[in-house]
Amino acid sequence: MQDFDVKELDRLLQQAFDAATALYQQRGFQRRVGFGKRPALVSVDLANAWTRPGNPFTCDQEKMDNEIIPAMQKLLAAFRANGLPVIHVTTAYEITDRKAPFTDMGLWHDKIPVDVVDLKDKDLCAIDSRIAPVEGEYTLLKKRASAFHGTELAGILRAANVDTILVTGVTACACVRQTICDGIADGFRTIAVKEAIGDRVPGAVAWNLFDIDAKFGDVVGVDDCVTYLNSLKA
Amino acid sequence: MQDFDVKELDRLLQQAFDAATALYQQRGFQRRVGFGKRPALVSVDLANAWTRPGNPFTCDQEKMDNEIIPAMQKLLAAFRANGLPVIHVTTAYEITDRKAPFTDMGLWHDKIPVDVVDLKDKDLCAIDSRIAPVEGEYTLLKKRASAFHGTELAGILRAANVDTILVTGVTACACVRQTICDGIADGFRTIAVKEAIGDRVPGAVAWNLFDIDAKFGDVVGVDDCVTYLNSLKA
Amino acid sequence: MQDFDVKELDRLLQQAFDAATALYQQRGFQRRVGFGKRPALVSVDLANAWTRPGNPFTCDQEKMDNEIIPAMQKLLAAFRANGLPVIHVTTAYEITDRKAPFTDMGLWHDKIPVDVVDLKDKDLCAIDSRIAPVEGEYTLLKKRASAFHGTELAGILRAANVDTILVTGVTACACVRQTICDGIADGFRTIAVKEAIGDRVPGAVAWNLFDIDAKFGDVVGVDDCVTYLNSLKA
């Protein structure tokens, strides 16, 4: 696919980000929302349809295997060691006939191939076994991009006194970004874990993380996140 | 600000979009949601704090004066001629003291300078006089990026049998994008009106419209929108 | 349980409703929202935990077997004959340990015994076999009282051009009432189907339907609903 010069794109994007940063800094954007006192992990769509090859939703495999999954494993270890809430999010549908008079896909199948993630194919929708949920962790089934929109997530987090969410997963330009934007709108300090967020097309991770960091959540490296999590130990 | 080569950025971005489009087309993304039967106009943050010079939120003035406002005037004429719902959206806050123990800014002032749009400064929050609301049009006051999140908008539109929204305004990377993503999630056919959407930093309009068109709404030119609106005449 | 005079309660309640109706009529309440053009059936919690004996959630069995289920069967026949959307709603939880640091019960187990409807007990949460879903009907899993709150329902209905919901099920004082109140708030014409709504304590059906009819939705008999549904035939 990438028969153009990705490195050259990255170089030009960085110049654009630098110019934007100059304006944003002068105007008072790009502030730090920071970590709060009680974080939860919200891991978006790291299910087989997205993490494994051969599906329309398959993401950049090199990044998935070499960066995202390892970063998730680090995060999960820290969340589990500290007894903090973990939410695994997946997406699937009951009625995937695009001609049905009525479907839980709503209108989204009119934009993207959500008709392939049928709830009846349990394997496609299951969280990747390399980061599988353990007892006490929650698997949230969503229907739209955001893990918050039309789901029980905000209420569950508030009930558990969570004030901060660390967001990971795919894709940067859709479900991850929407989850982050809704997260801060719903009153949670929102952190995008840099190494643990992917996509499937060139540039999308870069420009979406740039927009997010400017306005909706802090982009933070996984090691800094782990240090923070471990600092919460009693 | 733009002391780098904007045209070169555009050229590289276009190459990235072409590569992504090849993948998206092969995978079944970038479908057309299309126009429905009863549209509303949702015009986001075309209030003085965003449309006029001298404010942290001020957007690209050349584009505002020469493209966005004229496109909005065309759209308003068509919506009004056909008696269709028009919603003007603005953003402002009651409690703008950043040290207050509690504020309607929520946590957003921890990322961006929302503390400057104080509800008491009626002029800043007022819709730009060049596109001012007329009798029967609605002015929605929102607190977050999306015109839907935490507002009455979805309920009002459904009650009026609206099935399609044409979205305009600023900024592409925040309030416009969030409104579009929530719009389709809430069950509305969502159209981004190409000439009527702006931002304040280089590249942001291009990459956000690309992401939107791939997954959340159709990017359509203003003249095609006007043709559609006029086709609804009895 | 009912070792007091239920008939005397009903007689006094009717007098209270008559007095309230005099005031409401004079003030302009108790208006008719009426049927729209495209209805959906939203049937709330008619799953075994509520419809069958022996569970904390079990409802009035005589009413269930002799009125609610037969009324539902009439409604389902009419919805199916006319190809209209049917949503069956049920409630269950993944994490039902009341001492868990974090659970999808949120705080609700601090008021009612939701910890008994564990998702792992598929039979408890399954829709009653007498009114079981057929191909093309949707089963919605909710976590709170309302079928709308924190669910995909409003978006799905809007995407399908639904403008009216007929609401049935249990209980009148909780999940049915909340679904109706949210339904009209979300912009749907809301009809409470009189014979198809139950509860488990004396008086609760009467006073909740009275409040609903005064302010949130029309209470309509099942036969009038069926007549309406059949009138929609092409």
Add this chain to the structure above:
Amino acid sequence: MQDFDVKELDRLLQQAFDAATALYQQRGFQRRVGFGKRPALVSVDLANAWTRPGNPFTCDQEKMDNEIIPAMQKLLAAFRANGLPVIHVTTAYEITDRKAPFTDMGLWHDKIPVDVVDLKDKDLCAIDSRIAPVEGEYTLLKKRASAFHGTELAGILRAANVDTILVTGVTACACVRQTICDGIADGFRTIAVKEAIGDRVPGAVAWNLFDIDAKFGDVVGVDDCVTYLNSLKA
């Protein structure tokens, strides 16, 4: 209006509540959600259209003047002395022409006379001067029954680390009840302040507080609330 025997109604209602309580207790309902660590006051529709005579929305005046307003004054004193968040809620509309093709009343004017609370009549929608907001308190404008539905409230409260809401105001059978039911669904410990909740028809306060206490929030006397608030002092 009350030309029937209110005392006799109360006596019979109490018998019904006793019978229901026997069942609820046996089944595990009527649990106590309790107070949390950081409360906010959510005072619903204590604006002139509801608190003063002569409007369709006017409530029971004797109870308003002799119980609700004095209880609110006690609560406000305690919230203010302890620097805790106070939200005053009111309801009003921009477009009150019932024949308009589109209105922020949604469909609610098809049930109740919301067309009388026009935003242009500032006095009707203003909070009662006996309990007027002071600097730092928030006035929330809502469009539906619930103070949460389609508003910024949940996000604002979460951002301020609020975990508990004390709810007051009118009416028991509509806006107060909906606010309480949404409150616990959104993850807040929800307390109905007994003396500070009213209505306009006989019985409605009694049966709605009964339902609320059984399933959605604790009904607690104002003096116990004040004791709790004062216990939070550093």
